[in-house]
Amino acid sequence: MSQLPIYTALSVPTVITHPSVRCLQWSEDGQLCLVTKSSVHILTPDPGINFNTPADIKTPIGDEHSDRPLGWYRTMIETTRGQTHSWPSIYQGWASLSLGSLDVSVRAVACSPSGLTSRGRCVIAVLNSNMEVSLWAAGKNHLKGEWSNIQDVTGDILDLPAVGQDFNEASRTLGNQVMSIAWSCQPHFGIYPAPLVDASILAVGTRAGSVKLFRFQNGADSEGRVSLIHEVKISEEWITHLAWSPWFTLSEGKCESLLAYATGDGGVGLVRISQTHQSASVSGFVPTYTLDVISGQKAEAIFAPDKRAIPALDWVAVPERNPILVYSKPGIIYLWSSSSSPVHWHGDRVLPIRAQGLSIGTSAFSSVSGFSYVKQSDLLLVALFDGSLHVIHNISTEPSWTPTASDDHLTSEALSQTFRAFFAEATSAGVEYMDVNRTSGLVSYDSHSTLTWIYESLRPSDFSYKHEARHECMLLAAPFWPLDDATILRAAQETLVQFHCATRSAPLHRLRPLLLHLCNTGHFAKLCPHLLEVLNQIPQDDSTAVVVPAWSQGLGAELQLQLRRSFATHLFGWDGLLSLRMRLSIADMCWRLCKDPELRVGCGQVAQNQLAGISYRILRILVRHLTAIVTALAPSDVPFVLRIVVQSQLAGSPLDLSCEAEALSNKVNAAIEIDPMIAGLHELCPACHIEVPLQDITQATCPNGHSWARCSVTSFILSTSMVRTCIGCSRKALLPVSQSSDAEDEAWLPVAARSWIVKELLEAVQRCLFCGNSFVAIV
Known part of the structure; x- marks a missing residue:
């Protein structure tokens, strides 16, 4: 145990209402979302982040192996504790009663794919206990800054016109009360260059037994909003859980995904959702596409209702075979997969959970709080609320609790003991058999041996009451077994x-x-x-x-x-x-x-x-x-065009690029009379107004020694506060005009940069051109 450090041991004074496989989840922006009762904590690990502001948190224990302790940037989404919509004012029937309205809390979170907002980032959908959904997006700084509410999705659903059976007031109200949410990833349609069209879908499960599908759309004067594109009637029971499988590319321009669902009476099924990417126009520089969504005619039942609750439902993406659906009922893990090849199993697998006996609170009937698939060993780690870990071996070929010879050290008993040892190491007061590390969420950090989980220490035998202010959870990140260099290099x-x-x-x-x-x-x-x-x-x-x-x-x-x-x-x-x-x-x-x-x-x-x-x-x-x-092109565009020509002809440039740039220069000279005084290759130093030649595209230094950074997108000198900084490589770029404090005033732009081409380029570049990561605005 002494060889296994704890990379992070962060105390979080909060209450977590229930264990969930999505209590902890990674967004595609690389941020960890922690769902608590009153807020969503957003944590970003600092490896790979390079800009002036240091990480907020660095709390390792026994980590003598790292040059840089794992740090985290932290911000949060603070939702309102009050209800936005009063269901009794909409419908007075008992069916619409919402007990969660008495003390409104966060129930679930779904992260969108990256690149949806005007700043090229994720959107987060939040479901509260009053069955309301809202969308949230970050402003200038998604690492440490404010996240704002950009849409009341429930309010927009209520405003939709009634169709079909929705004319029944009870059915309409139940169809507006949301029980579950899930956001699909972006499909790959096999088209290059990849069209920058959002093809992800937000699925919303309702009390009426239907699933509503929404698509996010950017707004001209806002961060965007979702709109309803399709609705599928599945059951007469509540849709309590939803999970998207990865998208399969069926052919160029066509993809399919399996949307798994669980109902309130214990049933599990799936709906096939397909999308077709069709070219709407090829008249411009790149084709424009339309998306058609088609759902299966009826839901496919996987498990018949048996009145037993389903606390966890998720897909496991396994390479070179169809994904595996994992769901649980008290004391049992169920696996399901469609047929993929003769060497892989398909159908159902049932694995009864065995209690580990680590503490007084150990129980095989505890809720599942996390899954983690390890591709290298083909095993699935299952975390339970009681603080134990269970290992399903050979999940792609023949799932069982029995380890193979190659991974006989990765048993449920051994990893549970390690889990318990980390708990003891992070607890300064010591740990006894009466202490339970009640694990509410677990997620993999590196898809291998390092896990991140959150737990609360308590003694259930005391029967003592804690008010909310005294609850304290602990977020840990640690490796459960060492990785060799070959594994890291292969990864x-x-x-x-x-x-x-x-x-x-x-x-x-x-x-x-x-x-x-x-x-x-x-x-x-x-x-x-x-x-x-x-x-x-x-x-x-x-x-x-x-x-x-x-x-x-x-x-x-x-x-x-x-x-x-x-x-x-x-x-x-x-x-x-x-x-x-x-x-x-x-x-x-x-x-x-x-x-x-x-x-x-x-x-x-x-x-x-x-x-x-x-x-x-x-x-x-x-x-x-x-x-x-x-x-x-107009005369005001020439300075930027000539800068591109000069950069393309610098020493070391490929010959074909230099020839193309020379041809462009000749065409510009033939089309426009160029004034040498405004060619834009030589800018004035903002401090002493002496000419600064374009000799270095990253830094500008005048003869008097004044040094200025250059815009990483346009190469113009940066002498304004209207800049954004890449979080990955710290390169700076001018803000798009639409993100400046006064979009009508362009006086802050360098004179030579006041070209419509420069403005469109700045708007198009939402991420760093050199490392591909997001920008933040500090000022």
Whole structure:
């Protein structure tokens, strides 16, 4: 036990109303959401985050193996304790009674995929005990700043016109009372570049036995809102749980997912939801698409109702086979899978839980509070409310509680003892048999051996009452067994290959496991040389496949919209470019951690190669877009265009890129009379007003020694507070005009940057062009 550190032991003074497999969950922005009675705590681990503000929390115990203790940035969503909608005022029947309205609390949370808001981040749906759903989004700073309520979803549902059986007042009211929520991931339709169209679906289960499907849409004057796109009638019972399987790509432009549900009478079933991505128009720079949602004609029953409650329902994504549905009833774990191949099982599996006897509160009938699938060992970890861990081995081939020879050390008994030992180590007063570590939620940190869980210590035999202010939970993150270097390296290789940019997950989220293990002193020295070899494998250059048709309709609102959409699609819709960004993030982390001077030079060289590859791809994309719209350029656009030409012809640039830039320059010279005084290549120093030549695209230094950072998107000097900072690499960029304090006043922009092309580019770039992570605005 002395060899296993606790990376985080954070005391959280709060009440958690019930155990749940979604009490702790990761968003695709790489943030950990903790659901408590009155709020949602949002915690972001600091490995990979590099900007001036330090992490709020660093509370390791016995962690002598890490160069950098695991820190966390913290903020929260504070929901109102009052009810927004009074159901008795809508319908006076007993069926609409809401006991949760007496003391309104948070019941569940669903995180959207990343990239939905105007700042390119997640939205969080919150369900409270009064059966109301609201949407929340972060403002300037999603790590430490405020999250605001952007939509009252229940209010919008109530405003929908009645159709069909909804004319019955009781049915309509029950159909508006929400019991469960789940948000699907983004499907991959097999289209490149990946269209930046939100194809995720928010599913809402109601008291009327129906499931409503919602789609998020960006708003011109708001962060966006969801709107109803489909409704499926499933049962006459309450829909208490919902879970989306991963999307399957059936053919180019068509995907399918299985939406599993549980009903109040103990039944389990699923509905097949398919989406078709159809091209609506190909007249612009990139095609526009429409999405059609089709549900199965009827629900497919998996487990017949038996009046036993279902506390947990979730899908386990297992490589190279169909996903496995895991659900529980008191004392039993059930598995179900559709047929995938002759070597894999299908149908049902029933596994009775065995009590571990760790404390006075141990019971096989405790609720399930978390699942964690370990691909390397093909096992599923199951956490119970009583503070025990149970291991299902060979889940993809022949599930059982019995370990194989290769993982005989990963037994339920051994891991439960480790679980208990962590509890004892984090408890300063000591632990006895009478003490129970009541675990409300558990989630994997690295998809391997490191878990994150939250528990509350108590003595049930005391029968003592604690008021809310005295409740205190503990959030722990710790490894349950050591990983060898080969496993970490193999996981890194898979991370850099097995992904699709269509899912829009932030690089920090994808790289979280690797960044944690790189900070381990024992691993880093051996891993770094092998990791550099992996990072040096440059992916194919997707930018050579970018085709931008020439525009001949002149400057107008349609061109501006088309250019913004095309910029966003090509800059963030190619897998190769995303792979380079992740490789650069890893190389930068290695350079920061490396203490060997010679090896550090190697890390810097690899990072420089990745940076050059990213820059050339971005420049080629910009050059081809500017070439396509050369007939719509105005004199005010010339400074930015010439900057792109000069950067594309710097020493070391690929020959084909330099030739394309030269051709663009010739077309601009032929179309527009250029005034050398406003060419924009030489800016004035904001301090002394002396010319600053464009010699370095990251830093500007005038002859008097004044130094200024340059915008990472446009390369203009940054001399304004209207900037945003990348959380991954700390590069800065000008704010989009729509996010400035006064969208009508553009005086803060550099004079040479007051071009409509620059404005559309800034709007299109919601994430860092070099590392792919989110921006935050500090001021």
